[in-house]
Amino acid sequence: MYNAKIAGLGYYVPENVVTNDDLSKVMDTSDEWIQERTGIKERRHVINGDGDTTTAMGVKAAKVAIERAGIDKDEIDFIIFATLSPDYYFPGPGVLVQRDLGIKTVGALDVRNQCSGFVYALSVADQFVKTGMYKNILVIGSELHSRGLDMTTRGRGVSVIFGDGAGAAVVTRSEDNSKGILSTHLHSEGQHAEELSLIAPGMGQRWVLDIIDDNDPDDTSYYPYMNGQFVFKNAVVRFSEVIMEGLKTNGLTADDIDMLVPHQANLRISQFVQKKFGLSDDQVYNNIMKYGNTTAASIPIALTEAWEEGKIKEGDTVVLAAFGSGFTWGSAIIKW
Numbered sequence: 636m637y638n639a640k641i642a643g644l645g646y647y648v649p650e651n652v653v654t655n656d657d658l659s660k661v662m663d664t665s666d667e668w669i670q671e672r673t674g675i676k677e678r679r680h681v682i683n684g685d686g687d688t689t690t691a692m693g694v695k696a697a698k699v700a701i702e703r704a705g706i707d708k709d710e711i712d713f714i715i716f717a718t719l720s721p722d723y724y725f726p727g728p729g730v731l732v733q734r735d736l737g738i739k740t741v742g743a744l745d746v747r748n749q750c751s752g753f754v755y756a757l758s759v760a761d762q763f764v765k766t767g768m769y770k771n772i773l774v775i776g777s778e779l780h781s782r783g784l785d786m787t788t789r790g791r792g793v794s795v796i797f798g799d800g801a802g803a804a805v806v807t808r809s810e811d812n813s814k815g816i817l818s819t820h821l822h823s824e825g826q827h828a829e830e831l832s833l834i835a836p837g838m839g840q841r842w843v844l845d846i847i848d849d850n851d852p853d854d855t856s857y858y859p860y861m862n863g864q865f866v867f868k869n870a871v872v873r874f875s876e877v878i879m880e881g882l883k884t885n886g887l888t889a890d891d892i893d894m895l896v897p898h899q900a901n902l903r904i905s906q907f908v909q910k911k912f913g914l915s916d917d918q919v920y921n922n923i924m925k926y927g928n929t930t931a932a933s934i935p936i937a938l939t940e941a942w943e944e945g946k947i948k949e950g951d952t953v954v955l956a957a958f959g960s961g962f963t964w965g966s967a968i969i970k971w
């Protein structure tokens with residue numbers, strides 16, 4: 636058995652900043668409401684024509700991660716791409732990254748686990764590296780939400796939260812067994828699948844031709860739906876459980892955590908978890924204020940920023956945790 640470590644990190648966010656005040660011009664909301672309920676001050680939205688797609692943003696983040704890992708793109712031997720907002724219905728963006736980065740014909744896997752997507756993807760990469768099957772795996776989380784949100788008062792409960800962006804990591808074989816990804820923990824509860832979902836387009840609902848014919852302005856099935864309070868209540872419980880599970884597996888306690896990087900769902904959720912584990916502000920990394928919730932991209936963006944700011948150092952115990960649509964949730968315990 637080998638060990639797997641994160642050898643390089645990168646992120647990319649579109650330049651276009653959308654403030655809460657900008658949103659209040661197109662829907663009945665306010666900076667005060669958004670900041671109080673979510674902690675978000677602004678987020679990034681792509682601008683049509685600037686070339687930013689889920690894949691393109693992922694590629695930009697990946698280039699930085701590959702360079703920082705100190706390897707050539709031709710040394711990547713597998714690609715894993717997590718997103719809920721792919722460029723195409725199919726094929727998924729993994730193969731588009733393989734094409735656009737000009738990587739040789741390695742395998743490309745798409746992960747569909749929404750806010751938990753990066754933790755799931757990291758877990759898959761970890762297993763492939765640990766078994767010796769692959770040496771360098773490119774893991775990407777990227778999302779383009781803004782084109783799919785209901786930017787009217789009807790959609791305000793969801794649309795103010797989400798933002799666009801991408802993060803990437805190179806997961807590499809390590810001979811040093813004392814460092815790297817110690818364990819990952821994945822869960823799901825499909826019973827609540829529809830509580831945070833985007834039902835259409837999906838073959839389970841209607842004939843594609845009917846959907847095209849309908850053109851019904853009252854049809855909201857094309858927009859994400861979230862039962863906000865229900866999701867919130869489940870999130871705080873599952874975040875805590877899965878962090879505890881990871882700590883216990885490795886014989887650790889909350890006192891051993893140097894840095895918790897939670898999925899940026901809502902600053903109130905992060906603060907709840909922080910309090911529950913008795914962590915200081917320096918031990919939890921949050922950037923939802925700047926980027927909103929970027930689902931599968933949020934952990935790799937936050938992890939990259941934390942690392943760039945020198946808040947993650949060699950030997951640190953880093954905990955990643957996520958919860959979201961599915962419901963799915965997971966954690967990763969890493970010795971940096």
Ligand code: UT7
Pocket residue numbers: 663664665668669672673750791792793795796862863864865866867870899900901904928930958959960
């Ligand atoms: O990343 C995946 C996981 N996602 C999450 O973890 C999100 C979890 N949920 C949440 O973060 C919160 O539930 C939200 C931030 C989405 C909503 O906050 P809330 O405190 O649960 O608000 P609410 O949905 O209960 O709505 C309260 C009121 C309602 O008005 P009434 O019925 O009390 O008159 C809403 O219509 O706030 C209204 N409202 C808004 N007002 C201004 C909803 N959205 C907005 C808005 N601006 N954007």
